[in-house]
Amino acid sequence: MTVMREDDIVTGGSMSVEESADRARDLLARYGHLQGISLIEPMVHEEFNGRITMTSSFGTEAAALLALVAEVDPNLPVIFLDTRKLFGETHRYREQLVDQLGLTNIRIMRPDETLLAAEDPKGMLFASDTNRCCFLRKVEPLQRALTGYDAWLTGRKRFHGGERGALPAIEAAGTRIKINPLAGYQRQDIEDIFENRALPRHPLEAEGYLSIGCMPCTDRAAPDSNDVRAGRWAGQDKTECGIHYII
Numbered sequence: 038m039t040v041m042r043e044d045d046i047v048t049g050g051s052m053s054v055e056e057s058a059d060r061a062r063d064l065l066a067r068y069g070h071l072q073g074i075s076l077i078e079p080m081v082h083e084e085f086n087g088r089i090t091m092t093s094s095f096g097t098e099a100a101a102l103l104a105l106v107a108e109v110d111p112n113l114p115v116i117f118l119d120t121r122k123l124f125g126e127t128h129r130y131r132e133q134l135v136d137q138l139g140l141t142n143i144r145i146m147r148p149d150e151t152l153l154a155a156e157d158p159k160g161m162l163f164a165s166d167t168n169r170c171c172f173l174r175k176v177e178p179l180q181r182a183l184t185g186y187d188a189w190l191t192g193r194k195r196f197h198g199g200e201r202g203a204l205p206a207i208e209a210a211g212t213r214i215k216i217n218p219l220a221g222y223q224r225q226d227i228e229d230i231f232e233n234r235a236l237p238r239h240p241l242e243a244e245g246y247l248s249i250g251c252m253p254c255t256d257r258a259a260p261d262s263n264d265v266r267a268g269r270w271a272g273q274d275k276t277e278c279g280i281h282y283i284i
Contacts, residue, residue: 051088051187051212052187052212052213053212054209054211054212057209057210057211057212057213057214058209060209060214061207061208061209061214062209064084064207064214065205065206065207065208068080068206068207069205069206069207071206072206072218072219072220072221072222073105073218073219073222074105074108074109074218076206076216076218077105077106077109077190077216077218078109080188080190080216081106081109081110081113082109082110084188085186085187085188085214088185088186088187088188089113089186089187089188089189089190089216090113090114090115090116090144090182090183090186090188090189090190091106091113091114091115091116091189091190091191092115092116092117092118092179092189092190092191092192093115093116093117093192094117094118094127094192094249094250095117095127095130095131095134095239096127096239096248096249096250097238097239097241097242097246097247097248097249098192098194098227099134099192099239100134100138100230100231100236100237101192101219101222101227101230101231101236102190102192102218102219103115103134103138103140104138104230104234104236105218105230106190107138107139107140111138111139111140111141111142112141112142113142114142114144114186115140115142115143115144116144116146116179116182116183116189117131117143117144117145117146118146118147118174118175118178118179118182119145119146119147120147120148120174120175120251121147121148121153121160121174122160122163122174122251122252122253123250123251123252124241124249124252124255126239126240126241127239127241127249129240130237130239130240131143133237134236134237137236137237144182146178146179146181146182147178148173148174148177148178149173149177149178152173152177153173153174156169156173157170157173163251163253163254164253167254174251183213186213187213187214188213188214188215188216189210189213189214189215189216190216190217190218191215191216191217192217192219193217193219193220194217194219194220194221194222194227195220195221196222196223196224204217204220205217205220206218206220206221244257245257245258246258
């Protein structure tokens, strides 16, 4: 589990923490039974019109949510975190999906070069402090990218297990609201989206990668693995990069 230091956590939505919690409860009561496009549409066009974004890793399952969002609003801002440690295949896959789905508002966020020069000048921080490396390369850039938004869509799913096992469709995230349209989807539901919409696969999936992040911290999974996030931070007591602890 990723643990963020208190001075690493910042707020950024227009609501207070209390207002966010109240609104999340209200939205969950009204929309919590919905999922997929049925949930995305009212969040994008009614509840948070112009104040909502989404994040995407452009990993193995990312095309599913991207395809649904593209059908609702292809100009919805999509935040992509270029950590400077990603596989080249991920960048090429992003370009392929953007073109095929007609996405028109991709926001590429990169680490702060001043922070990297001070804390990771040799680019090897991942070998000694993966939590801090994730903060510099993912969490801090996302904090900047979320400025001005009250809500964001994520592709997390309960069947991923771990901390995601009890994931609600709508949740308070400090001063923002997080929407998880695929929370209740099963693995077959994701497969159906890929098949029905003729979505391309991430090229590394065929090589045994079930979940894809940065190169130094992503391994192939065992052929018989049922853990869709196997291979991430292998050998460490770490399952999340920390971006879902942003408040």
